[in-house]
Amino acid sequence: MGHKTITISDEAYKALSRLKRGKESFTDVILKLARGRVEGTLLDYVRSLEQDEEFAEIMEDVVRERRRIRLRTPRV
Numbered sequence: 076m077g078h079k080t081i082t083i084s085d086e087a088y089k090a091l092s093r094l095k096r097g098k099e100s101f102t103d104v105i106l107k108l109a110r111g112r113v114e115g116t117l118l119d120y121v122r123s124l125e126q127d128e129e130f131a132e133i134m135e136d137v138v139r140e141r142r143r144i145r146l147r148t149p150r151v
Contacts, residue, residue: 086125094124 094104
């Protein structure tokens with residue numbers, strides 16, 4: 076297998092590092108991303124993002140709104 080050297084930003088490196096599981100290589104992670112088969116939860120994705128105060132405030136608003144909503148079971 077051949078090897079290539081690529082340059083990526085620190086942000087991209089950190090994001091790839093967070094996606095690595097066990098003994099996976101960066102190549103494994105990149106191939107999973109390219110194939111669109113990265114498994115994980117929405118929470119995993121959010122944790123992989125850079126910290127962003129505006130995003131955090133929006134998420135807090137969403138959580139507060141969801142707690143306020145009461146769903147009713149339909150009567151049959």
